Amino acid sequence: MPSSYFVDHIPVNTAHNRRPGLYLAPEYITIHSTGNPSSTARNERAWLTNPVNNRTASWHICVDEKEAIEAIPLNETAWHAGDGAGPGNRKSMAIEICESGDREKTLAHAAALVAGLLQARDWDVGRLRRHFDWSGKACPRIFMDNNWAGWETFKGSVQTKLKARLKGGAEMYAANSPRPALPQIQRRVEGTIDGRPADFEAYLIDNVTYVPLRPLVEDLKIRLEWKADKFHIHTAQ
Ligand SMILES: [Zn+2]
Structure with a gap:
């Protein structure tokens, strides 16, 4: 079909x-x-x-x-x-x-x-x-x-x-079924920011690494604020 x-x-x-x-x-x-x-x-x-x-x-x-x-x-x-x-x-x-x-x-x-x-x-x-x-x-x-x-x-x-x-008789939507709501592969990525060690929980989706915003900005010592579903990043210390 x-x-x-x-x-x-x-x-x-x-x-x-x-x-x-x-x-x-x-x-x-x-x-x-x-x-x-x-x-x-x-x-x-x-x-x-x-x-x-x-x-x-x-x-x-x-x-x-x-x-x-x-x-x-x-x-x-x-x-x-x-x-x-x-x-x-x-x-x-x-x-x-x-x-x-x-x-x-x-x-x-x-x-x-x-x-x-x-x-x-x-x-x-x-x-x-x-x-x-x-x-x-x-x-x-x-x-x-x-x-x-x-x-x-x-x-x-x-x-x-x-x-x-x-029973394994899938007839359609096998190859192109909708993606699950959440990424399937979660991993920890490690590295440095300005030479300081840093690590984050990350998702690997289609070979691109995604990192949640909050831990990243906290590590960068900038401030993240959510208001009415919009993010506001403050870099002034
Ligand atoms: Zn209806």
């Missing part, structure tokens, strides 16, 4: 606070459908940065019959659950399923995506929620008929794909 996963994050300063930059440690995956029978994942992504859009609403991954697009990092909050600062928004990541195109293909694609996300976190389908579960909204509406029969079918399909993956 051909598939693509694209990362195309909206800017941090996107209007109407659509990417608030709040840290998210997800415990659930919330499923939505777009409510628009003609828009694709690319259309949905474009809407998030369309100047005409005045809503504070966003999502993490949108999936259609062809591809999946990640618009907000999976360790940052998106506004999608309608429950304010509740667990829908603050403890779950949002998957939007497109209502355009071939429904069967789209749902197979979405189920494979969700199975991959569950497997990467060692989760099972008990982690899945509907938008409806958080705020009573009629969403994902594509699953509502016959007392949510389609929702049960979808969860069953995710379960089947998850089992297949766990």
Whole structure:
């Protein structure tokens, strides 16, 4: 099954606070459908940065019959659950399923995506929620008929794909599955600053070493201050 996963994050300063930059440690995956029978994942992504859009609403991954697009990092909050600062928004990541195109293909694609996300976190389908579960909204509406029969079918399909993956039969998203929220390789780097010995906890990601800001500036004897999510470094002694 051909598939693509694209990362195309909206800017941090996107209007109407659509990417608030709040840290998210997800415990659930919330499923939505777009409510628009003609828009694709690319259309949905474009809407998030369309100047005409005045809503504070966003999502993490949108999936259609062809591809999946990640618009907000999976360790940052998106506004999608309608429950304010509740667990829908603050403890779950949002998957939007497109209502355009071939429904069967789209749902197979979405189920494979969700199975991959569950497997990467060692989760099972008990982690899945509907938008409806958080705020009573009629969403994902594509699953509502016959007392949510389609929702049960979808969860069953995710379960089947998850089992297949766990058996080593991973069919998609193996090579390009989303990165885990936190870097996997942590190490200590040692060296000198102006000849003085120094060492830091560091992350190695794609062969680049990342060091947390605070211990570095403290060692440099400069002062770091966080105000309203912005850093301020003071070098005057
Ligand atoms: Zn929804």
